[in-house]
Amino acid sequence: MFEQIIKTNTFEPILIHKALGSWIWDTDGKKYLDCVSGMWCVNLGHNHPKVIQATKNQLDEIIHRNKSFLTPITLKAANTVLNYMPTNFDKLTFLNSGSEAMEFAISFAKKVTKKEKVLSLQDSYLGAFGKAKESSYTSLDKTDMKIPYPVCYEESCNCLENTQLAVDEILDGIISQIACFVLEPVMVSGGVFKPCSQFIQYICDKIQSDGGLIVLDEVTTGLGRTGKKFGYEHLGIKPDVVVLGKALGNGYPVSAIITTSDHEAKCSYPEFYYAQSHQLDPLGAAVAKEVISVFEKDSIIEKNQSTILELNQFFKSLKYVFIEEVRSVGMIFALKLKNYKNYKEEELVVKIKDDLLEEGVIVGFNVAKGLLRLLPPLTLSMDEALFLMKKIKKVLEAIN
Amino acid sequence: MFEQIIKTNTFEPILIHKALGSWIWDTDGKKYLDCVSGMWCVNLGHNHPKVIQATKNQLDEIIHRNKSFLTPITLKAANTVLNYMPTNFDKLTFLNSGSEAMEFAISFAKKVTKKEKVLSLQDSYLGAFGKAKESSYTSLDKTDMKIPYPVCYEESCNCLENTQLAVDEILDGIISQIACFVLEPVMVSGGVFKPCSQFIQYICDKIQSDGGLIVLDEVTTGLGRTGKKFGYEHLGIKPDVVVLGKALGNGYPVSAIITTSDHEAKCSYPEFYYAQSHQLDPLGAAVAKEVISVFEKDSIIEKNQSTILELNQFFKSLKYVFIEEVRSVGMIFALKLKNYKNYKEEELVVKIKDDLLEEGVIVGFNVAKGLLRLLPPLTLSMDEALFLMKKIKKVLEAIN
Numbered sequence: 142m143f144e145q146i147i148k149t150n151t152f153e154p155i156l157i158h159k160a161l162g163s164w165i166w167d168t169d170g171k172k173y174l175d176c177v178s179g180m181w182c183v184n185l186g187h188n189h190p191k192v193i194q195a196t197k198n199q200l201d202e203i204i205h206r207n208k209s210f211l212t213p214i215t216l217k218a219a220n221t222v223l224n225y226m227p228t229n230f231d232k233l234t235f236l237n238s239g240s241e242a243m244e245f246a247i248s249f250a251k252k253v254t255k256k257e258k259v260l261s262l263q264d265s266y267l268g269a270f271g272k273a274k275e276s277s278y279t280s281l282d283k284t285d286m287k288i289p290y291p292v293c294y295e296e297s298c299n300c301l302e303n304t305q306l307a308v309d310e311i312l313d314g315i316i317s318q319i320a321c322f323v324l325e326p327v328m329v330s331g332g333v334f335k336p337c338s339q340f341i342q343y344i345c346d347k348i349q350s351d352g353g354l355i356v357l358d359e360v361t362t363g364l365g366r367t368g369k370k371f372g373y374e375h376l377g378i379k380p381d382v383v384v385l386g387k388a389l390g391n392g393y394p395v396s397a398i399i400t401t402s403d404h405e406a407k408c409s410y411p412e413f414y415y416a417q418s419h420q421l422d423p424l425g426a427a428v429a430k431e432v433i434s435v436f437e438k439d440s441i442i443e444k445n446q447s448t449i450l451e452l453n454q455f456f457k458s459l460k461y462v463f464i465e466e467v468r469s470v471g472m473i474f475a476l477k478l479k480n481y482k483n484y485k486e487e488e489l490v491v492k493i494k495d496d497l498l499e500e501g502v503i504v505g506f507n508v509a510k511g512l513l514r515l516l517p518p519l520t521l522s523m524d525e526a527l528f529l530m531k532k533i534k535k536v537l538e539a540i541n
Numbered sequence: 542m543f544e545q546i547i548k549t550n551t552f553e554p555i556l557i558h559k560a561l562g563s564w565i566w567d568t569d570g571k572k573y574l575d576c577v578s579g580m581w582c583v584n585l586g587h588n589h590p591k592v593i594q595a596t597k598n599q600l601d602e603i604i605h606r607n608k609s610f611l612t613p614i615t616l617k618a619a620n621t622v623l624n625y626m627p628t629n630f631d632k633l634t635f636l637n638s639g640s641e642a643m644e645f646a647i648s649f650a651k652k653v654t655k656k657e658k659v660l661s662l663q664d665s666y667l668g669a670f671g672k673a674k675e676s677s678y679t680s681l682d683k684t685d686m687k688i689p690y691p692v693c694y695e696e697s698c699n700c701l702e703n704t705q706l707a708v709d710e711i712l713d714g715i716i717s718q719i720a721c722f723v724l725e726p727v728m729v730s731g732g733v734f735k736p737c738s739q740f741i742q743y744i745c746d747k748i749q750s751d752g753g754l755i756v757l758d759e760v761t762t763g764l765g766r767t768g769k770k771f772g773y774e775h776l777g778i779k780p781d782v783v784v785l786g787k788a789l790g791n792g793y794p795v796s797a798i799i800t801t802s803d804h805e806a807k808c809s810y811p812e813f814y815y816a817q818s819h820q821l822d823p824l825g826a827a828v829a830k831e832v833i834s835v836f837e838k839d840s841i842i843e844k845n846q847s848t849i850l851e852l853n854q855f856f857k858s859l860k861y862v863f864i865e866e867v868r869s870v871g872m873i874f875a876l877k878l879k880n881y882k883n884y885k886e887e888e889l890v891v892k893i894k895d896d897l898l899e900e901g902v903i904v905g906f907n908v909a910k911g912l913l914r915l916l917p918p919l920t921l922s923m924d925e926a927l928f929l930m931k932k933i934k935k936v937l938e939a940i941n
Binding site: 143144145146147148149150151152153155156157158159160165168175177179180181182183187188193196197200201202203204205206207208209210211212213214215216219220223231232233234237238239240241244245248269270271386387392393394398400402405409410413414415416417418419420421422424425503505 | 543544545546547548549550551552553555556557558559560565568575577579580581582583587588593596597600601602603604605606607608609610611612613614615616619620623631632633634637638639640641644645648669670671786787792793794798800802805809810813814815816817818819820821822824825903905
């Protein structure tokens with residue numbers, strides 16, 4: 142099946158051909174509630190009419206140009222994104238993928254600081270290749286530079302006291318060599334873990350005091366996914382570089398690296414040169430501009446709060462012995478499963494995913510982590526949320 | 542100017558807002574003949590009506606989905622691309638950028654061969670980051686693995702005899718460790734150099750006999766740029782992996798990695814996992830499918846031959862003392878300049894580029910290499926070619 146495609150992951154044995162809002166349709170006409178928002182990208186729902194229209198309008202004008210030429214829509218989109226940021230930023234560039242943007246951000250941080258080392262948290266996923274991948278849990282490279290961290294959702298906690306000595310020990314010898322601390326505000330790919338904010342503030346203070354940069358990977362968490370505009374708003378930190386991807390294009394490949402003129406002054410042409418075929422292209426810019434505009438005009442994040450509460454209550458209320466833990470941040474929900482009856486943990490993951498697909502619900506899954514993961518569109522309606530909850534109850538009850 | 546954009550290269554002090562065919566328009570209404578095809582991408586001309594229409598049609602259906610689901614248009618696009626290849630290939634995947642696709646191809650070759658070293662030619666440009674960048678002339682990493690080569694356009698030559706010993710010396714100690722020879726059929730970014738085909742055949746034979754792969758970077762040369770469908774058709778070799786980008790999307794960000802089921806059998810999920818937000822997305826696939834279809838139905842490459850001849854004759858006929866050399870392959874033309882009167886080589890490059898821009902012609906330039914470079918759309922009409930030749934004559938005469 143699908144014999145012409147390099148098998149880079151598993152494919153479901155169906156073909157899909159249409160998408161709208163929270164739903165996708167297969168070629169037999171069956172519809173599915175897409176609770177993974179594509180690849181965690183369509184925070185506004187599939188084929189959002191305003192975004193599609195803005196894309197078509199730009200297709201009538203200009204979609205691509207040489208790197209030496211800028212377009213008005215690119216400048217407007219840059220202003221729109223910069224104005225949307227909760228802390229002060231005044232410089233950006235647009236690329237296509239989050240991974241490439243992270244790679245750019247790390248190179249940028251190295252140039253700005255004239256340092257080489259990259260610090261990350263141990264469950265981070267920062268990119269599909271290069272230094273960003275090396276700094277991720279998916280890399281076999283296990284070094285001091287991937288540090289353990291406490292998970293904590295509390296306002297006041299003892300996390301920092303309990304870990305400070307260990308952190309100091311790791312950092313003190315090398316802190317002067319650290320170019321950047323590269324951080325996901327919630328490690329979604331890594332298992333849906335939110336690091337303790339006091340712990341993160343402590344590390345960020347240390348790194349920034351020593352001239353290192355804080356690079357925020359908001360590729361998954363940015364644009365409302367965590368219940369706020371950006372994940373770093375939960376952490377009380379002031380990043381030097383923010384990277385956006387996924388939701389910025391709502392299904393179209395556009396990403397952004399956002400920073401300040403102070404940093405850019407230490408790292409721009411001719412000392413720092415970067416050119417990619419579609420960097421700053423007007424089509425991606427037009428999409429990004431419209432996406433941010435929809436977030437603002439349609440109060441997407443504000444309206445999403447009640448759905449988050451409803452779903453959070455629902456998932457936290459699930460009491461099955463095969464559910465080891467429920468994790469949630471904003472519109473991100475995860476069920477950590479465990480062995481049950483004749484099912485091994487990993488079999489249970491696949492069974493529940495398959496049963497839900499049969500029922501018309503698409504959920505994410507990570508077999509190795511024993512995890513089911515849901516990141517529905519932020520525009521999920523209450524009716525759709527009720528449909529989701531009903532189907533989950535049905536499938537879990539049948540296993541119980 | 543453009544104070545909100547990270548300065549990753551120089552920007553011309555104009556804004557453009559419309560593009561069609563060989564032309565782009567600035568916001569003052571002045572039009573320019575785009576002799577760099579954007580970023581060497583719009584081989585079919587800007588905003589090709591059939592490609593734009595196919596994009597809009599797909600925007601009405603589905604643009605994006607989760608990695609676990611495939612769409613009919615993706616499978617059709619894969620078949621279309623595979624059928625278009627001049628040698629046997631039966632597997633591919635789609636990504637967004639040529640750089641990422643090259644990075645994928647190198648990782649793939651390492652997994653297939655279980656070897657680590659990457660061989661490239663000394664003037665290659667293979668990508669903006671990662672291992673592909675390290676193997677490029679833009680990296681400071683100068684090793685044996687970037688080998689010198691003879692430039693040659695002849696059918697029979699002495700290139701191989703003259704260089705064979707040197708090549709053997711470089712390769713013989715390390716050939717068993719080489720995962721892949723990564724090759725541009727014409728090094729366009731490196732200076733418009735076409736390596737001798739006998740020399741390349743000799744290296745490819747050695748590498749493939751020892752189990753290494755030949756990875757063809759056709760990001761710039763693919764889809765007619767060199768006067769044939771693919772650059773490797775000039776070289777008489779049989780690559781294991783071909784990477785396409787740029788022209789495959791004609792301005793839209795889509796790239797492809799193309800290989801065989803024999804190789805994929807040694808490198809696929811679960812041993813090899815790769816996931817990127819927009820990998821195999823239906824929007825990029827729809828674009829790629831339509832681009833190839835236009836190439837075939839409209840006989841783009843066949844019709845382009847007379848323009849290539851005309852422009853080639855013109856450039857070869859330019860006799861100015863400040864032109865050190867004219868280089869050309871297919872629809873790629875370069876003028877290597879030298880110091881003249883009060884002008885240093887690099888000043889002359891900028892002056893001619895600026896004077897042509899003033900005259901309504903956009904050409905590429907590389908100051909460090911003393912090079913002007915033209916890669917017009919393959920759809921350039923004879924009238925447009927005449928306009929270009931007239932403007933070049935005018936600007937060069939004024940300097941003489």
